[in-house]
Amino acid sequence: MMKIKYIVLSIVVLAIISDSCVSRRKITYLQRSGKADESIISSPGLLTSVTPAEYKIMPNDYLFIRVITPDPQWSALFNMQTGEAGVTQESAALSSYPVGLDGSIEIPYVGKVPVAGKNLSEIKNDLETVFKNYVSDAAITVRLVDNNVSIIGEVNVPGRYPISKDRMTIFEALAMAGDISTYSDRQRIQLIRPSPHGPVVNEFSLADRSVLHSEYYYVMPNDVIYALPMRGRTFHLNTAVYTIFLTTISTALVIISYFRTL
Incomplete structure (x- = not known):
């Protein structure tokens, strides 16, 4: 019986640890990706040379x-x-x-x-x-008039926010939404951008510094930014329930074991 108790307690501890541990690499923005990345960062004035595409008016604007x-x-x-x-x-x-x-x-x-x-x-x-x-x-x-960006998914304050300047970066937009949550997959950010032929879905990584000179660095009117959850997000959401369940079983086993020794 005591052996079972220790097994259950071990499972509870492992569940709690797995819930609290998220790899630092998974939540860090703008990581180095190699020699090409080093040349990007070391080039002076590169960021200022990134010219955002100008928004073209479309029907229903x-x-x-x-x-x-x-x-x-x-x-x-x-x-x-x-x-x-x-x-x-x-x-x-x-x-x-x-x-x-x-x-x-x-x-x-x-x-x-x-x-x-x-x-x-x-x-x-x-x-x-x-x-x-x-x-x-x-x-x-x-x-x-309708100069806004919508931010949804794994962000702290999802919503629709005004683009208050001519050049707003995706990081400035995410800051308005309270930043991406801990359990967002920074390597899989989707940007839904309207076009004359319908919405276009683009997927890119905020963990890679190459985003600084990509077409997604600046947001455009009516963009939708979708922060996808990590693949283990469902497990993390249910870990609290699992922990309570296993703790209850463990407590019950301890009580049963105690009375059996009397």
Whole structure:
């Protein structure tokens, strides 16, 4: 009986140890991967040479457009009302132009303007050319309204977060979500990126320094970052239950053994 008790206790101890131990290599970002990696890190200015791809407008996007002219009447004619409190994300959404399935927006008194497949700078230049037919010296502001990134999976605070700067790295995005959890597989991060032909799923590793100069280093509007769990995550979730169960059995065996010795 005592032998059984010690076996059960050993199993409990091993279960607790296995639950608390996660390899340091599995939770470390940006590890060296060899000589190629050393040349990447030793090259000065390499990170600044990484140019993120500019987001191209697609159907179902929403654009906030403001036209400012010397004549307030012309400005009021072309601008949707946003209220006296200024332009917030909510008011911009209410006063934005939806991009239709044909890839264009429709502006009152102007008509349809094609925007799909263009970045914000190109759209601004096109609109300045269009508005010259109506008023001179027009200043145009163009902004993407739905400029967010969604972060799901094994992160501490999953959710939808605004991209508050022109160049936001994937590490900055994950920081908004409270970082990846201990049981996330840093070698298997999925990024779901919209394209004109549908969502594209890319998988890469944050444990490798080569991500610093990859196309996934900078997030883009409407990206979805999915942190996959480690393969042993289900076992870790159930270890507490197993531990309680085995501890109960062990305690029962100790009590039975005690009364048998009386």
